Amino acid sequence: MTISALILDPQNDYEKSFFIPVATESFFKECWLPAIESLELQWTDLFTTGVDVEEEDVPHIIEELVLIKEWAAKFLNEEQKEKMFERIKGLQDKLPLAFQRKDVVVFIG
Numbered sequence: 144m145t146i147s148a149l150i151l152d153p154q155n156d157y158e159k160s161f162f163i164p165v166a167t168e169s170f171f172k173e174c175w176l177p178a179i180e181s182l183e184l185q186w187t188d189l190f191t192t193g194v195d196v197e198e199e200d201v202p203h204i205i206e207e208l209v210l211i212k213e214w215a216a217k218f219l220n221e222e223q224k225e226k227m228f229e230r231i232k233g234l235q236d237k238l239p240l241a242f243q244r245k246d247v248v249v250f251i252g
Contacts, residue, residue, distance in 0.1 A: 144168040146190050148234065148251040150241055158247070163237050165190060165230050165251065174223050178214040179207075187211060193252025198242040205235055 148163040166175055171191065179188050184207045186200065196204065208231045215227050241249045 146171050146252060148196075148238060148241075148249050151195065151248045151250050154244065157243070158241075161237075161241055161249075163233050165234065166227075170223075170226065174215070174219055174227055175211065177218070178211045182207075182210050182214060184210065190251050193250060196238075196249040196251055198245075198247070201239055201242070204238065208234055 145167050146165040148161075148165065150158045150161045153159040153161070165171070168191075175187070176191070178184075186194065186196075186204045187207045212228060212231050215224050219227065238249065241247055
């Protein structure tokens, strides 16, 4: 299984092709969850079960991603950090671009 972000009910080609990989389930459990639990984060904790994200939620998620990245810099090995940082950058860069119309909902899970 893989955790990723995609637009629910896509209305155009851009929305249909919108896809952000986050992590495999095993990597998420091994590297992301310890950070999420240690930092007591709310939004990213929901990625394992799946969460619907609206535009106003994005700043909160980005904030949590910054905290996870800071935690990972201290506690993960180089290979794990590189992999996680690449996915975090993808989320930070691409997630805000999903909301080109007001009623877009992104599912992350």
